[in-house]
Amino acid sequence: MSVFETGQTVVRRDVHRSGRVWSEQALRxxxxxxxxxxxxxxxxxxxxxxxxxxxxxxDGDRSVRTEAFEAMAAGEWELAAAVWQETDLLLWKPPATWFSVNAFFVPEGDGRRLRNWYVNFEHPAHRTEAGFDTFDLTVDLVVTPDLTRWEWKDEDDYAHVRRLGIVSDTEPGPWTPPATRCWR
Structure with missing residues (x-):
C-alpha cells in the first residue's frame, strides 16, 4: 500500500464499472x-x-439529477469543472470498507462549527498514484453533531439507481432504506 504524505493533494474519483470517471474531488x-x-x-x-x-x-432542480443517473446508466455523460461549496469536509476512509465517515463544517464567527456527520456508502477504496478510486452507492446517513439522531439521505436516488442497474444486489451494505425519511 502506498502511503500519502500529510499535506499532499490527492484525488478521490468515483469510477463507474465501465471504467469511466463519474466525478473527481481534490482532497488534502x-x-x-x-x-x-x-x-x-x-x-x-x-x-x-x-x-x-x-x-x-x-439550478436546485432534483429532476435533472435523475437525468444524470439515467445518463450514467446509458454510459453517456460529460464531466464539468466544479468547485466544492458551502462546507469544509473532513473524510475518514478505512481500507476495505463500503463506506466513509465525513464531518461537514460551516463557518461560524472566526471559526467553524460541525454541521453534521455523514456516512457515505461507497465501494472500498482502490489506491492510485494520484489518490483513490471508489464509487458512491448514492444512499447516505446524515447524523447530528451530537450523534443522537440520524436520517437516511437520497433513498429515492438509491431506489432509482437500483432500478437502472447502476447499483446491484451483489454490492454489500448494511442499509435497507426506509420508504420515508425520518429522524430516529
Whole structure:
C-alpha cells in the first residue's frame, strides 16, 4: 500500500464499472495509516462532476439529477469543472470498507462549527498514484453533531439507481432504506 504524505493533494474519483470517471474531488491528506486515510476538502477546492449533476445542483432542480443517473446508466455523460461549496469536509476512509465517515463544517464567527456527520456508502477504496478510486452507492446517513439522531439521505436516488442497474444486489451494505425519511 502506498502511503500519502500529510499535506499532499490527492484525488478521490468515483469510477463507474465501465471504467469511466463519474466525478473527481481534490482532497488534502491529513493522515494516512494502515487503519485509515483522513483527508480534508475546503470550500473552493477543485472538482469535476457530471455536467447534468452540476446543473441540478446549480439550478436546485432534483429532476435533472435523475437525468444524470439515467445518463450514467446509458454510459453517456460529460464531466464539468466544479468547485466544492458551502462546507469544509473532513473524510475518514478505512481500507476495505463500503463506506466513509465525513464531518461537514460551516463557518461560524472566526471559526467553524460541525454541521453534521455523514456516512457515505461507497465501494472500498482502490489506491492510485494520484489518490483513490471508489464509487458512491448514492444512499447516505446524515447524523447530528451530537450523534443522537440520524436520517437516511437520497433513498429515492438509491431506489432509482437500483432500478437502472447502476447499483446491484451483489454490492454489500448494511442499509435497507426506509420508504420515508425520518429522524430516529
Amino acid at each position: 491528506v491529513v493522515a494516512d495509516t494502515s487503519e485509515v486515510l483522513v483527508a480534508a476538502c475546503v470550500h473552493g477546492a477543485e472538482a469535476r462532476w457530471p455536467a447534468l449533476y452540476a446543473k441540478a445542483r446549480d
